[in-house]
Amino acid sequence: MEYAENILGTIGNTPLVKINKLAEEIDALVLAKYETFNPGNSVKDRMAVKMIEDAEAAGLLKPGGTIIEGTSGNTGMGLALVAIVKGYKMVCVMADKQSKEKVDILRAVGSEVIVCPTDVEPDDPRSYYSTSKRLAEETPNSWYVNQYDNLSNRKAHYETTGPEIWKQTDGKITHFVVGVGTGGTISGVGKYLKEQNPNIKVWGIDTYGSVFKKYHETGEFDEKEIYPYVTEGIGEDILPKNVDFDIIDGFTKVTDKDAAIYTQRLAKEEGMFLGNSAGAAMKGLLQLKEHFKKDDVVVVLFHDHGSRYVGKMFNDDWMREKGYIE
Ligand code: PMP
Helix, strand or coil: CCCCCCHHHHCCCCCEEECCHHHCCCCCEEEEEEHHHCCCCECHHHHHHHHHHHHHHCCCCCCCCEEEEECCCHHHHHHHHHHHHHCCEEEEEEECCCCHHHHHHHHHCCCEEEEECCCCCCCCCCCHHHHHHHHHHHCCCEEECCCCCCCHHHHHHHHHHHHHHHHHCCCCCCEEEEECCCCHHHHHHHHHHHHHCCCCEEEEEEECCCCHHHHHHHCCCCHHHCCCCCCCCCCCCCCCCCCCHHHCCEEEEECHHHHHHHHHHHHHHHCCCECHHHHHHHHHHHHCHHHCCCCCEEEEEECEEHHHHCCCCCCHHHHHHCCCCC
């Protein structure tokens, strides 16, 4: 018989899928690392397991404990699955710009969800960063995950996602393109791939309203770069410890409108029903096309599933309201 001991045994070993119509203008082979095949429907299951197992090993998380995290949803989903299997209580603190589906899904898997205002400074006591830290201080036998600065996050990708991509491409990958939020995915995968072949180029997808691109290019943390944006999952107004700027060759920024339109196009033209950051990554890859030659193998990682965005990027009334379509 062939079966997993529990749902956590199905995390990882996701497929690599060729992108066809949307990559027609690109000479290289373009492949998607398709992370929605994870049980929580996103790449985040990988780092959720790793962060929890490392915290257990370090004695930070004890039996019957409460896991607390500020999360846009996918990390919360991954953590919630691990919490269920391992018997912990899960509390997720979210910003109110996140889709309602994400809140409902987290509650469906037994997580307590606390919603905080988006448009306040990170050090404002109402922000989701501050609220999750405060809850962790006030709750006995709790552990604050902190996916931004917890380096088990990028280690998960160094140990699993990176080696999978290397093996699936027979070591032929030349470029890795991926959206950057906490930086765990790009830093872990990028480090592993560059250790195998230092010529591999690693590109980050950023969003307008985020600090990453400017910081990478100038070393300056420019607060003028920070303003509210619609794109979910990528871009930050802080510099998370998980972002290893040294392994990143460059960033390109994608507009909210383009990210939303390409999220729809991936579904309609490739049958890839994916989240908003996949649209941003696909459009960002096209913006980088002059970097790719005929025999190159470009891998783009798609983080999460479209079901979490049915009320937004997949809803034409919402798209019209935002002025993204006529
Ligand atoms: N896309 C989505 C949908 C996400 O939830 C995240 C995580 N914030 C990312 C992209 C970025 O991944 P990472 O945090 O590993 O940089």
